[in-house]
Amino acid sequence: ISVWTTLAALLGGMLAADVVLGVTPAYFFAALPRAVAISNLWLALGKSMVFGLSIALIGCHYGLRVKPNTESLGQGTTASVVTAITVVLLVDAVFAVVFKNVGL
Structure with a gap:
């Protein structure tokens, strides 16, 4: 369950970054390893x-x-x-x- 909730949190963060900040999903996942x-x-x-x-x-x-x-x-x-x-x-x-x- 922990893996699924972590994935859901990452997807929610990606969606929020796209809607609010205009960060594309591709850039979000490319920048994720540098941030976390x-x-x-x-x-x-x-x-x-x-x-x-x-x-x-x-x-x-x-x-x-x-x-x-x-x-x-x-x-x-x-x-x-x-x-x-x-x-x-x-x-x-x-x-x-x-x-x-x-x-x-």
């Missing part, structure tokens, strides 16, 4: 895999602790979502610090 290093794309793909794995593991952790009643299900779901959001934010901050010079 390929290492940034690989980093984005790696981050999405780490985030997906983290969210899946957190969901499984809390899901396996749910008791057979609806109250426990609601509490487990809430705790899972809050924990996953917090972990993604923290891991993203670590990525930002560790890879701050990528693509420069």
Whole structure:
């Protein structure tokens, strides 16, 4: 999914550049490698895999602790979502610090 969203973002950027700035699609794709290093794309793909794995593991952790009643299900779901959001934010901050010079 990360690859598709990256491609959709690039196509959206190309369309916006064409409509607003008059930049042709051919020039957009010719100038893209000079503007965005390929290492940034690989980093984005790696981050999405780490985030997906983290969210899946957190969901499984809390899901396996749910008791057979609806109250426990609601509490487990809430705790899972809050924990996953917090972990993604923290891991993203670590990525930002560790890879701050990528693509420069």
